[in-house]
Each structure stands twice: as C-alpha cells, then as structure tokens.
Amino acid sequence: MVEELPVGFRFYPTEVELISFYLRIQLGGGHATIYSLIPIIDVFNVEPTQLPNLAGERCRGDKEQWLFFVPRQEREARGGRPSRTTNSGYWKATGSPGPVFSPDNRVIGVKKTMVFYIGKAPKGRKTKWKMNEYKAIDETASVSTIPKVHNHL
Numbered sequence: 001m002v003e004e005l006p007v008g009f010r011f012y013p014t015e016v017e018l019i020s021f022y023l024r025i026q027l028g029g030g031h032a033t034i035y036s037l038i039p040i041i042d043v044f045n046v047e048p049t050q051l052p053n054l055a056g057e058r059c060r061g062d063k064e065q066w067l068f069f070v071p072r073q074e075r076e077a078r079g080g081r082p083s084r085t086t087n088s089g090y091w092k093a094t095g096s097p098g099p100v101f102s103p104d105n106r107v108i109g110v111k112k113t114m115v116f117y118i119g120k121a122p123k124g125r126k127t128k129w130k131m132n133e134y135k136a137i138d139e140t141a142s143v144s145t146i147p148k149v150h151n152h153l
Contacts, residue, residue: 011037011059015100015134018067019109023136026069038067044084044091048116048129070133089118091131100134110135 025034037056055066084091091114100109112133117124
C-alpha cells in the first residue's frame with residue numbers, strides 16, 4: 001500500500017542522487033523499496049507509449065518523468081553494443097555522452113541522451129520521446145579516461 005504523501009509531492013531525484021544513491025544501491029544488490037520507486041524493466045523491449053504504465057509507484061502519475069533500472073544485455077556485457085530497437089522503431093543516441101559530477105567535482109557517471117524514431121534505421125521518423133541513460137563509472141576514473149561501465153539506469 002502506498003503511504004499518503006503531501007499534496008504536490010513529486011519524486012524527482014537529481015542526477016547525482018540517481019547515480020550516487022539509487023544506482024549504487026542497485027549495483028550493490030538492490031532493495032525491494034527501491035524497486036517500488038524504480039522498477040527493473042528492459043525499456044528496449046517495450047514501446048515508449050507503454051512506459052508510463054510500467055513506472056514505479058511514485059512516478060506513475062507523472063506526465064514527464066519515469067525511472068527504470070535496465071538490465072545489461074548479454075551482448076553489451078561481452079563488449080558489444082546493446083540493441084535499442086523495439087517492434088515499431090529504435091532509440092538513437094544524440095550528441096556526445098557527458099560526465100555527471102558529484103558535488104565535490106568527481107566524475108561519478110555518464111549521461112547519454114536518446115530519441116525514439118519510428119521505423120527502421122536510418123530512415124526512421126523522429127518522435128518527441130526522449131530518454132536519458134545514466135551509467136555509473138569506477139570512482140577512480142577521471143574525465144579524460146574511458147569510464148568503466150557498471151550498469152545503467
């Protein structure tokens with residue numbers, strides 16, 4: 001049962017909280033309470049229109065933001081690129097991945113923005129669906145090094 005929250009409450013964690021708290025808990029084995037906020041779903045196996053209904057308890061009514069832990073694909077774990085295609089289209093990375101800094105200016109993760117296209121690559125039609133992917137990196141990495149990928153949100 002969901003506890004009563006004050007009117008206007010919105011679960012809206014910062015990028016630092018997503019990586020240094022929620023993702024670190026997931027990497028450490030997870031916790032049932034976290035999954036009610038951020039469920040584990042392979043977002044690349046569902047259509048973007050289905051995502052709002054699959055969101056965690058605190059995000060389900062939100063019209064702008066839903067959070068998911070995405071399990072690594074077998075091919076990604078072996079050094080390959082993940083498949084980001086659905087039945088109707090594909091997610092395409094836009095721009096360059098950018099570092100996410102902690103308050104004390106350490107690089108704690110990498111953020112990649114993706115846009116959903118309907119159809120087959122490279123002739124798909126761009127939609128308004130946008131997704132940010134966050135990956136935690138090795139705490140000892142710097143901006144000039146290639147981050148060691150642990151998992152992603």
